[in-house]
Amino acid sequence: MSTLLDVRNLTTHFYTQDGIVRAVNGISFTVDKGETVALVGESGCGKTVTSLSILRLIAQPPGKILSGEILFDGTDLLKLPTEEMRKVRGARISMIFQEPMSSLNPVLTIGRQLSEPLEIHRHMEREQALKESANLLKSVGIPQAERRIKDYPHHFSGGMRQRVMIAMAISCQPQLVIADEPTTAVDVTIQSQLLELIRGITHDLGTSLILITHNLGVVARYAQRVYVMYAGVVAEHGPALEVYHHPFHPYTVGLLASVPRLDEPRKLRLAPIEGQPPDMICPPQGCPFQPRCQYAIPKCAADKPGLAEITPGHFAACWVASSGDMPWQKK
Amino acid sequence: MAEEVVIEVNNLTKYFPITSGLFLQRKVAEVRAVDGVTFAIHRGETLGLVGESGCGKTTVGKCILQLYRATSGEVMFHGKDLCQLSEKELRPLRRKLQVIFQDPYDSLNPRFTAADIIGEPLQINSDVRGRAFDARIGELLDIVGLAPYMADRYPHEFSGGQRQRLGVARALALQPDFIVCDEPLSALDVSIQAQIINLLDDLQEKFGIAYLFISHDLSVVRHISDRVGVMYLGKMMELADRDEIYKAPLHPYTQALLSAVPIPDPAIEAERAVIVLKGEVPSPINPPSGCVFHPRCPKAFEACPKVVPLLEDAGSGHQVACLLYKTSWP
Numbered sequence: 001m002s003t004l005l006d007v008r009n010l011t012t013h014f015y016t017q018d019g020i021v022r023a024v025n026g027i028s029f030t031v032d033k034g035e036t037v038a039l040v041g042e043s044g045c046g047k048t049v050t051s052l053s054i055l056r057l058i059a060q061p062p063g064k065i066l067s068g069e070i071l072f073d074g075t076d077l078l079k080l081p082t083e084e085m086r087k088v089r090g091a092r093i094s095m096i097f098q099e100p101m102s103s104l105n106p107v108l109t110i111g112r113q114l115s116e117p118l119e120i121h122r123h124m125e126r127e128q129a130l131k132e133s134a135n136l137l138k139s140v141g142i143p144q145a146e147r148r149i150k151d152y153p154h155h156f157s158g159g160m161r162q163r164v165m166i167a168m169a170i171s172c173q174p175q176l177v178i179a180d181e182p183t184t185a186v187d188v189t190i191q192s193q194l195l196e197l198i199r200g201i202t203h204d205l206g207t208s209l210i211l212i213t214h215n216l217g218v219v220a221r222y223a224q225r226v227y228v229m230y231a232g233v234v235a236e237h238g239p240a241l242e243v244y245h246h247p248f249h250p251y252t253v254g255l256l257a258s259v260p261r262l263d264e265p266r267k268l269r270l271a272p273i274e275g276q277p278p279d280m281i282c283p284p285q286g287c288p289f290q291p292r293c294q295y296a297i298p299k300c301a302a303d304k305p306g307l308a309e310i311t312p313g314h315f316a317a318c319w320v321a322s323s324g325d326m327p328w329q330k331k
Numbered sequence: 332m333a334e335e336v337v338i339e340v341n342n343l344t345k346y347f348p349i350t351s352g353l354f355l356q357r358k359v360a361e362v363r364a365v366d367g368v369t370f371a372i373h374r375g376e377t378l379g380l381v382g383e384s385g386c387g388k389t390t391v392g393k394c395i396l397q398l399y400r401a402t403s404g405e406v407m408f409h410g411k412d413l414c415q416l417s418e419k420e421l422r423p424l425r426r427k428l429q430v431i432f433q434d435p436y437d438s439l440n441p442r443f444t445a446a447d448i449i450g451e452p453l454q455i456n457s458d459v460r461g462r463a464f465d466a467r468i469g470e471l472l473d474i475v476g477l478a479p480y481m482a483d484r485y486p487h488e489f490s491g492g493q494r495q496r497l498g499v500a501r502a503l504a505l506q507p508d509f510i511v512c513d514e515p516l517s518a519l520d521v522s523i524q525a526q527i528i529n530l531l532d533d534l535q536e537k538f539g540i541a542y543l544f545i546s547h548d549l550s551v552v553r554h555i556s557d558r559v560g561v562m563y564l565g566k567m568m569e570l571a572d573r574d575e576i577y578k579a580p581l582h583p584y585t586q587a588l589l590s591a592v593p594i595p596d597p598a599i600e601a602e603r604a605v606i607v608l609k610g611e612v613p614s615p616i617n618p619p620s621g622c623v624f625h626p627r628c629p630k631a632f633e634a635c636p637k638v639v640p641l642l643e644d645a646g647s648g649h650q651v652a653c654l655l656y657k658t659s660w661p
Contacts, residue, residue, distance in 0.1 A: 159611055188549070188588060188591040191591065217600075220594060221593040223597075244596055255521060258522050259525070259595060260554035266573075269532070270528055272524075272525030273525075
């Protein structure tokens, strides 16, 4: 399969009154054509900043993309002039945001909002664009679409609004869709409806998908490859099955152990990761996870580990894992 | 279970009126937030209450605490029906009924120090003062895993997990018999959630507190609860022991809920069939006839839109409100 998106060494910082927030510190990842890749991590790990950086939607100031390359189908998005970048956003790369409540315009009808990208990117007339909007609404499972394009966002429920967002994201048949926590604001049964919808549509259109989430279960269900992020860097990445069954990074091990699972016998106690995620203004020396890591060795505090390929296609940034002797695998 | 009953909820109903008109507020409709819910919680036990947003689980919690006055029904606590008591009569009982809120960012006063926050219930409801007061604050901070020197800090100086620990300490201050935990984890990160779950577990073991644990996260509810109730549109659909309900869910809604929870293992997920429910939760202003779940139910049959199913025992204490399990028809 050929690579669609190749992010190399992306670094995005925010210059605030309190200091420099080092949100993303040299992240590299790739997405193949038609592939679903997940970025997982907890709040503040830089997953949303990464996705906003790809679309160059980082507010400047306070934010700044300091370095890196974002090769999309061969062209570096960071070098494109603003006008050219506009032609990419919404047309070739689109985004499904977390909060359907705040990402739709409350004073415009759904039809108007859906037809906007069609008029801009596909050069349709108003009439034709509205007709196409109704078709799009139908394709995401909203009944009485012709009537509903005249409604405003507040007429729709949370799940329905997210369907509208999905319709908007696929309206120009993009090559890549970035879904940033698409289901955190909705209930479980609606979550599975929406994710099945996204999976169906991206599969039918052959679209690549970057799924950004903190939910390990959602990743297991939908992603082919996983990048586990911590403190603005990739801690581990590989095929989903590998990462879940043979985690190489103690953070991944900790994350998997800290969530109760429905399929396993109930544990008497959960094993939380002790401590707090790091302050990104003054991140810890060496490995960013080392202050919370129960397997840390002296080297961890001194040197920052880089990603190393431990088994074919499966990478981790951990000194202990690179040594080949992983105490957590013996348990 | 031989333990004494702490809270008994009988046929609890809460309707919120919808009024219209500027001066003469006519009631035009009502939101049936909770519609005839019955359960009991024993000493040292956790009852998990699950359901999607708008199913009435939070309203149940607030009705028990008398933060909402129920439309009808009983909440029995220490032999008294709380719904019948006046505010003045409730006061001495309130100290035994506490709550931990969802959002540790909104539920702590930003102008209070940690000591003020934890100490407020003591100031109001006890005569602990002076040195004993300070000692009690220190003790409470210690119980929830915070250091006593943090007593003078303000909420913004704490992380999310630590703030939720403050919320727990405040609930514990008056040694309650019963705590409503209303989505206490949903604002926290995954790695921090487990810390708070373990804390709640330890406290229950130590003090024999009964919890009503309200959550939409079915995996967490399974971990923490002894019994689990599933609510939908203001009604209790199924109520059973934890192992029973997770191993052999009877109600089609419970079955769909459980199948919707993804399991963090790609190999298992690849094999699993997901029951995707059609449509969305209907409005509680105008709930469907018969069984409220019937428009979305994959197993609905002719009787479902006509007959209201009652919560009935389907064997060994496993209660379910579904016509599929109804044995005797009139």
